[in-house]
Amino acid sequence: MRFSLVIVVLRSLAFTVMLYGFTWLMLLVIWPFFLLPDRRAWPLVKLWGRIVVWLHRVIGGTRVEWRGLENIPEGGFLVAAKHQAMWETFALIPMFDSAAFVLKHELGRIPIFGFGTRQMGMIAIDRSAGARALIEMTQRAKQAIAEGRQVIIFPEGTRTIPGAAPAYKVGVGYIYEACAAPCLPVALNSGLYWPRRSWLRYPGTIVVEFLPPIAPGMPRREFLAKLERDIEDASDRLIAEAAASRRPPPIPARAEPAAPSA
16 A cells, blocks of 8 residues: 655655754754763764654654664674665664764865764765775774774765665775774665655655674675675665565665566
């Protein structure tokens, strides 16, 4: 049973207005706390993430199911998450004690927001800098994990359409090798409900699955192969679950389950 496109459009408009309005309001409220030492603004940042997820559910009709919470390690570690939507950039924040996102340095130019990312110790990377950027990212991630923080990286470096061929970058492998810490793979299907380059938000249930951590010490190439296999297999399974649900969201053609052979 499909949902009404008119209702989807109206709810999407309402949510978009609330998302950006509330976000800028929270930035104005939080920015003085960015001036305090020891990242004391972090509880307010986590609160912002929780409220946006709540608004998405109440206005957009999109719930969240968290699976594998028992797999989240304690202390400092690396988090490698599938990236299909803007959604995970705020929804993952409340799930960790002190996250440090690896993000593109262009975000630092956004007024107030950019200042906040620097004050909160996010790892901004100039991807045009090549090897120098990779070295800097690895060093900063290693320091953050040593401080007991959780470094969140999107291994493909950008959002991908559900079902698209994976293109994992080597950066996550260098961080894993240098930090000698567990890596927590994260699979999800958010791109079905929060499509890339679209303002429409579809109702349903986004599923996020924290997979068993990959222990430190694995050779880099072997680690990258396992990470990609674990995340992609689980994400494909979550997409198939959504496609088989009672009210499935639009499924990109490349993510449609293959028809059984005769």
